Amino acid sequence: MxxxxxxxxxxxxxxxxxxFGLIPGARARSLGFPFPSTTAGALRxxxxxxxxxxxxxxxxHDVSELLETAVxxxxxxxxxxxxxxxxxxAPVPADALPTELDEPQGGRLRRVPxxxxxxPLDCLTDLPADLAxxxxxxxxxxKPYGGAPRFWRWSALEAWLLRPAPDGPEGVEAVDxxxxxxxxxxxxxVRIDHDRQAAEEGMLFQTNGLEFTTRQRERLAxxxxxxxxxxxxxxxxxxxxRLAA
Amino acid sequence: MRYLFxxxxxxxxxxxxxxxxxxxxxxxxxxxxxxxxxAAQAIAQQPDxxxxxxxxxxxxxxxxxxxxxxxxxxxxILPDTPGNLPDTxxxxxxxxxxxxxxxxxxxxxxxxxxxxxxxxxxxxLVEYYWAAVPLxxxxxxxxxxxxxxxxxxxxxxxxxxxxxxxxxxxxxxxLDGQHESVIPKEAYNVLNQRELFEQYGxxxxxxxxxxxxxxxxxxxxxxxxxxxxxxxxxxxIESLPASAAVAVETYVQALRDxxxxxxxxxPGPVHPVFKNYDGHLLFEERLAEFLDGPALTDARxxxxxxxxxxxxxxxxxxxxxxxxxxxxxxxxAIDNIADxxxxxxLSQTLARFAVGVRxxxxxxxxxxxxxxxxxxxxxxxxxxxLKCAAALASDFAAQxxxxxxxxxxxxxxxxxxxxxHHLEPLGDALDLAAKAERTAKGTRNALAITVSKRSxxxxxxxxxxxxxxxxxDKFVTLHRLDAVPDGAAYELRTLARQLGGDKKATRNPLxxxxxxxxxIRILERKQPNHGAKRRLAxxxxxxxxxxxAALQQEAAELDRAGAEVGDLAxxxxxxRLFADAEDLAQMPVRGLPEEEDAA
Numbered sequence: 121m122x123x124x125x126x127x128x129x130x131x132x133x134x135x136x137x138x139x140f141g142l143i144p145g146a147r148a149r150s151l152g153f154p155f156p157s158t159t160a161g162a163l164r165x166x167x168x169x170x171x172x173x174x175x176x177x178x179x180x181h182d183v184s185e186l187l188e189t190a191v192x193x194x195x196x197x198x199x200x201x202x203x204x205x206x207x208x209x210a211p212v213p214a215d216a217l218p219t220e221l222d223e224p225q226g227g228r229l230r231r232v233p234x235x236x237x238x239x240p241l242d243c244l245t246d247l248p249a250d251l252a253x254x255x256x257x258x259x260x261x262x263k264p265y266g267g268a269p270r271f272w273r274w275s276a277l278e279a280w281l282l283r284p285a286p287d288g289p290e291g292v293e294a295v296d297x298x299x300x301x302x303x304x305x306x307x308x309x310v311r312i313d314h315d316r317q318a319a320e321e322g323m324l325f326q327t328n329g330l331e332f333t334t335r336q337r338e339r340l341a342x343x344x345x346x347x348x349x350x351x352x353x354x355x356x357x358x359x360x361x362r363l364a365a
Numbered sequence: 366m367r368y369l370f371x372x373x374x375x376x377x378x379x380x381x382x383x384x385x386x387x388x389x390x391x392x393x394x395x396x397x398x399x400x401x402x403x404a405a406q407a408i409a410q411q412p413d414x415x416x417x418x419x420x421x422x423x424x425x426x427x428x429x430x431x432x433x434x435x436x437x438x439x440x441x442i443l444p445d446t447p448g449n450l451p452d453t454x455x456x457x458x459x460x461x462x463x464x465x466x467x468x469x470x471x472x473x474x475x476x477x478x479x480x481x482x483x484x485x486x487x488x489x490l491v492e493y494y495w496a497a498v499p500l501x502x503x504x505x506x507x508x509x510x511x512x513x514x515x516x517x518x519x520x521x522x523x524x525x526x527x528x529x530x531x532x533x534x535x536x537x538x539x540l541d542g543q544h545e546s547v548i549p550k551e552a553y554n555v556l557n558q559r560e561l562f563e564q565y566g567x568x569x570x571x572x573x574x575x576x577x578x579x580x581x582x583x584x585x586x587x588x589x590x591x592x593x594x595x596x597x598x599x600x601x602i603e604s605l606p607a608s609a610a611v612a613v614e615t616y617v618q619a620l621r622d623x624x625x626x627x628x629x630x631x632p633g634p635v636h637p638v639f640k641n642y643d644g645h646l647l648f649e650e651r652l653a654e655f656l657d658g659p660a661l662t663d664a665r666x667x668x669x670x671x672x673x674x675x676x677x678x679x680x681x682x683x684x685x686x687x688x689x690x691x692x693x694x695x696x697x698a699i700d701n702i703a704d705x706x707x708x709x710x711l712s713q714t715l716a717r718f719a720v721g722v723r724x725x726x727x728x729x730x731x732x733x734x735x736x737x738x739x740x741x742x743x744x745x746x747x748x749x750x751l752k753c754a755a756a757l758a759s760d761f762a763a764q765x766x767x768x769x770x771x772x773x774x775x776x777x778x779x780x781x782x783x784x785x786h787h788l789e790p791l792g793d794a795l796d797l798a799a800k801a802e803r804t805a806k807g808t809r810n811a812l813a814i815t816v817s818k819r820s821x822x823x824x825x826x827x828x829x830x831x832x833x834x835x836x837x838d839k840f841v842t843l844h845r846l847d848a849v850p851d852g853a854a855y856e857l858r859t860l861a862r863q864l865g866g867d868k869k870a871t872r873n874p875l876x877x878x879x880x881x882x883x884x885i886r887i888l889e890r891k892q893p894n895h896g897a898k899r900r901l902a903x904x905x906x907x908x909x910x911x912x913x914a915a916l917q918q919e920a921a922e923l924d925r926a927g928a929e930v931g932d933l934a935x936x937x938x939x940x941r942l943f944a945d946a947e948d949l950a951q952m953p954v955r956g957l958p959e960e961e962d963a964a
Contacts, residue, residue, distance in 0.1 A: 137542030139572050146570065147790070149542075237519055240512070242366075244497040245520040246451055255519030259511055261700075 121192075124350065126159060126357060126364045127199065127341035131305045131329025133359035134158050140325075140359075148327040148359060152270070152301055153196070153211075159344050160191035162357040162364070166350045173355065193344035196271050196299070205343060209271040209298055213280055218268035219260060221291045229265035230291040232256045233284035256286075269298035302340070303331040327360060367500040370408070370447055371513045372439040372454065373521065374401050375492040383541035384791050385571070387593055387732075387744065389580045394434075394735035394742065396465065396583065400491060401435040402427050403461035407454045413444040417705055419738075420712030422720075429461065430584075434719055434737035440510070442705060447497045455493055462491060466575075469583040476564060479547040482531045483575025486544050489529065490576055494521050506705045536572045544574035559626060559655065568654065591631045591643060591732050591744070593794070594651050596685035597787035598644025599730055599746035600950035601676065605638040609675040616671045617642055623664050625655045633727060647672070647681045650788060682949055683786050684818075684942060686750035688731075689798040690757055690780040692739030693809040697770035711768055715739055718764045722757060729753035739778070742798075747784065747946035751834060751841075754780045754812055758830050762810075777810035777830075784816040784942060793817075801825065808923075816939050826935045828919060836912050837940050844937075844944035845954045848905035854937035856887050861931030877929070881913055884930045904957045909933070 134154040140146050164186040170176045177183055198207040215234040236252035239245065245253060272280070276297050294300070311323035332340040342364075357364040377397065384390035401419075406427040409416050418440040419426075419433075426433035443450065466487045470480070496517040500509045529544075536546045548565055558569050566581040567573055573581060605613070617628050629643020645651040652664045672678055692715075702708045715738050722736035722743075731745035731753060739761070745753050761778035769775055781801025785794040797815050804813035804827050812834050813827030827833060843849045864880050888909050916929035916936075947954075 135542075137537035138539055139536045139542075139546075139570065141570055234519075234522060240498070240516070242499045243512070243516055244368075244447060245516060246493070246495050247520055247523060248525065251523055251525055253516060253519035254522040255515060259515045261511075 121345050121347055122349070123205070124163060124344050124346060125197065125199070125203070125205065125341050126162065126194070126344065127203070127339065128330070128332045128357060128362065128364040129354065130362035130364075131307075131327075131331050132357060132364070133327055133329045133362055135359050146325040148325070150304065150328045150330055150359075153330070154194060154342065154358065156191070156193065158358055159194040159342055160189075162355070163191050163344055163346055163348060163350060164189050166355050167348045169351070169355065171351075189346065189348050191344050191346045191348070194342035195344075196302075197341050197343045199339040199341055203339075205341075208274040208343070210274060210277045212268070212270050212272050212298070213277065213284075215254070215284060216280060217256060217260075218265040219262035220265050222262070222289060224263075225291075227294055228291040229268055229294055229297075230262065230287045230289070231280075232260055232286045265294075267294070267300055269294055270301045272298040299334065299340075303334070305329050305331050329362065366445070368443045368446055368497045369500045369506075369509045369513045370439075370441045370443050370450070370495065370497045371517045372404060372451075372493065372495040373517060374404060374437045374439075374458065376490075377437055379541065380490075381735075382792060382795050384580070384795075385540060386581075387591065387734075387791065389540065389577075390742075390791060390795070391734050392580045392583050396462075396579075397437055398434045398735070398737060399429060399465065400458050400461055401437050401439065402429070402431070402433065403457045404454045404493075405435055405439055407457035408439065408441045408450065411443070411450055411453075414450075415442040415705075415709075417441060417709050418712045420709045420716060422713060422716055426716075429464075432720065432723065433716065434735060436738040436740070440513075440708075442500060443497070447495075451495050454495070458491055458493060459488075462487065465583050466579055469579050469585070472582060472585075473565075473578075477549050477552065478565075478578075479549070482533075482545060483547040483578060485529075485531045486547075486575035487579055489527075496520055503705065504703070506708075507700070507703045510708075511700075538574040538577045539571045540573065540577045540580070544576065546572035547575050547578065548573060558657070559624060562655075563626065591629070592645050593685055593744065593787040593791070594645035594648050595629070595631060595643045596732065596744045596746055597683055598647045598681040599685075600748045600946045601647065601679060601681040602636060602639045602644055603730070603746075603748075604679075604949060604951040605636075605675065607638060610638045612671060612675050613639055613642070616667060617646065619667050620646060620652075620664055623656060623660045623667075625652070625664065627655060632732070633730075644681065648683075648787070679949065682747065682946055683788070684747055684784050684816075684946075685787055686745040686747055687783045687785065687794045687798045688741065688743045688745055688750065688754055688780055689783075689802040690739075690741040690754070690761075690778050691802060691806065692761065692765070693777045693779050693806060694770050694774055695739050695776050697774075698765075698768045698776050701769060701771045714764050714767070718761055721760055721764075725756050725760065726753060729756070739776070741780075745782075746950075747943055748950040748952060750782055750784075751837060751943060754782060755830065755834050758810075758812070779805035779809055780812050781805050782812070782814045784814065784939075786817070786819050789817070789819075797823070801827070814939055816942060824935050824939060826932065826939050832915060832919070836915065837936060837943070839908050839912070839957070840937055840940035841944045841947065842955050842957060843905050843908060844941050845947060846905075846957070848902065849909075849937060849941075850888065853888055854934045854941070857884055857930055857934035857937070860884060860887065861928075861934055864930075877917070880930045881917060884913060884933065885910055908957060912936075 133148055134151050136149050136151050138149060140148045165175060168175055168177055196209040197205045200206040217232045217234050218229045219232055221228055221230055234254050234256060237255050247253060307327050309325050310319040313320045354363050354365050381393035384393060405416060405419055408414050409427060419435045421427050421433060425431060494517060496513055498509050498513040498516060531545055533545050538544050538546060561567050561569060628646060631641040631643050635641050649665050649668060653661055656664050719736040722741050723733050726733040726743045729745060729749035729752060731743050734742040741757060758778040758780060765776040781798050783794050783797035783801055785797060797817055801813040801815040804825055805811040808829060811827055811829045813825060815823055815825045817823045860883055888906055913929055913933050916932050920928045
């Protein structure tokens with residue numbers, strides 16, 4: 121299995137389900153991270169693209185075969201100066217509840233592990249009998265930490281999986297855990313009337329894309345794993361034919 | 366043994382916020398309140414059950430469509446184990462939802478739409494969770510409540526749900542992109558813009574699912590809000606002279622003759638001149654939603670003529686205010702309550718506050734979207750927004766002064782105001798208002814204003830009640846008296862950027878002092894040197910210097926020394942917008958306070 125790096129050169133548009141068409145003021149809004157179907161589709165398409173980028177099934181093959189191509193991912197990665205993967209990120213584990221510290225400090229949070237709980241004596245909920253509530257081992261009065269990282273460094277995830285334990289009173293630095301998310305960029309597109317050199321009425325739409333750089337100028341990318349062989353180079357990924365390498 | 370019963374009804378934030386029109390926003394809040402009210406009524410009707418939150422002021426408050434707003438969390442004391450009560454509550458919620466949906470969907474009888482899918486989506490809408498913990502004694506109340514809250518939160522983390530039955534490869538709702546549209550594809554090809562609006566309440570290209578149609582058409586007999594365009598136009602509408610009444614009717618009739626069907630049914634007191642027509646009729650860009658071709662050209666000419674003849678060519682301002690307010694330290698105040706009767710009194714106090722909010726918002730010519738518990742969401746015209754926000758904060762503090770946190774503090778109200786263009790997507794306005802509210806709550810007992818003009822970056826100003834809003838009010842007066850030197854604010858902004866950089870960057874006291882001295886020099890340099898203007902200029906300079914000193918102190922307290930010059934600049938720039946709105950509404954101009962008048 122080969123690891124493929126998809127590094128968007130343009131802000132990546134992975135639209136939510138809202139319709140987007142030739143309506144004045146239409147907006148294409150992106151989800152926070154691409155679904156596996158987006159990168160799988162991009163890789164499968166690229167595997168049958170010819171040298172000039174045209175989709176061209178090999179003779180004797182049918183498009184339906186492409187759907188059999190297994191693609192794992194994507195995961196968010198950070199690249200070094202040579203374009204190689206330097207850091208792997210993973211989605212934040214759902215059993216790590218981020219809370220403020222006892223004395224809130226910007227940038228620091230305390231993680232509390234959530235686990236299935238036995239219902240206390242004589243307590244009742246509407247959960248079916250075969251499902252348990254999931255919560256911290258003790259009642260925690262601290263407020264949730266707003267803006268906690270949604271992508272953890274692999275090392276942080278590994279440590280958590282091996283030993284999910286509450287952080288000490290001093291907590292951890294959020295930046296040490298990982299990234300809050302991908303930055304979003306809005307673009308407004310207009311069509312210019314050549315005679316008036318002004319925007320044509322109604323010819324206006326907006327797109328919202330995901331930036332794959334950080335304020336610290338870190339290069340971010342998507343990593344997928346597949347047996348399929350694809351040609352390196354530029355190609356469209358996601359909506360509006362935005363390019364990735 | 367008694368039990369403490371806690372219930373949560375949703376969805377909440379995303380459901381309410383997925384709105385394209387102000388009506389969608391209002392209806393989402395209203396629907397959630399109605400369903401919570403039905404749940405609360407089902408509990409209240411149980412023998413010996415005691416509602417703690419909400420705590421209605423009378424039983425009729427829980428009747429359908431009462432003015433009483435109910436938040437989505439319920440708390441009650443039951444005489445015994447819940448038994449069948451949770452199912453009874455669920456039945457009441459479902460029945461109320463079905464009743465509202467039936468009423469909304471009646472208008473589609475005989476029309477082409479996917480009724481079955483719409484109903485399936487609506488039936489799946491509500492999230493209802495509950496938990497119950499034993500209450501050994503009244504003294505056990507605080508601890509039992511804490512256990513109950515923790516258990517309910519833990520229950521909600523386990524998200525059990527069934528797969529949807531209505532999935533299909535067809536367009537999704539324009540409101541949230543989640544559920545399939547129930548409007549047939551052919552409708553968009555066959556019907557023109559006006560017919561789409563009349564038959565489905567949608568614009569060209571807009572798709573709605575069953576829940577979206579419910580939001581758009583539910584409770585159609587009650588209209589408790591107006592369009593964002595109307596709110597933006599209010600300052601101008603309120604300056605219409607009585608002599609314009611006939612011209613208004615002539616203009617509106619002419620639009621009707623051209624084919625504009627939505628002239629509006631604005632709620633609240635009927636305006637003596639503009640009647641209850643929606644102010645969107647005063648915006649050229651809104652006319653394009655109803656008409657096209659020669660009819661649109663004619664409508665624009667009619668509008669220009671009306672404005673020129675009746676208002677001397679003054680135009681409606683395009684900005685309005687969206688206010689979000691929330692109580693500070695409410696959780697700590699509740700945690701400090703050991704007795705359930707005291708908690709009930711707190712609930713009733715909040716209920717009284719919420720009732721007062723509606724009156725206050727209407728008094729300031731706004732439209733209330735939601736007021737329940739300590740939450741408020743309202744549209745306000747710019748010339749009234751600051752006063753309304755201050756009135757709400759004052760009322761809240763007065764009503765809640767009998768309650769304390771463990772360290773002796775009383776709850777206060779923080780408010781965020783987003784000033785945004787009437788055509789900006791409502792979701793963006795809501796996000797901005799939420800951001801402004803969060804900024805205010807960072808300080809607590811504060812107001813924050815975020816202005817999002819279509820040109821330039823968003824600008825946020827804020828500070829504690831009693832200093833920030835008073836200061837801003839003075840700046841509004843200065844602008845209206847034409848006493849703020851032209852360009853001064855922008856020169857101050859440039860100074861702040863050149864010497865101070867980012868607001869958080871400057872910590873050097875010497876540099877901060879130098880910046881303040883330079884700011885005063887800039888303001889002095891731009892003052893006129895003669896006559897009455899000189900007297901006013903002297904008073905203005907005193908006001909600005911005093912404001913700078915106050916900002917310096919505030920900045921130092923918040924460890925932001927050096928930020929005061931930028932803050933002053935931003936506050937002057939923001940105040941200009943409110944001053945322009947007051948001018949447009951032709952409100953009387955106040956003088957400066959006597960102690961600041963120069964001899």
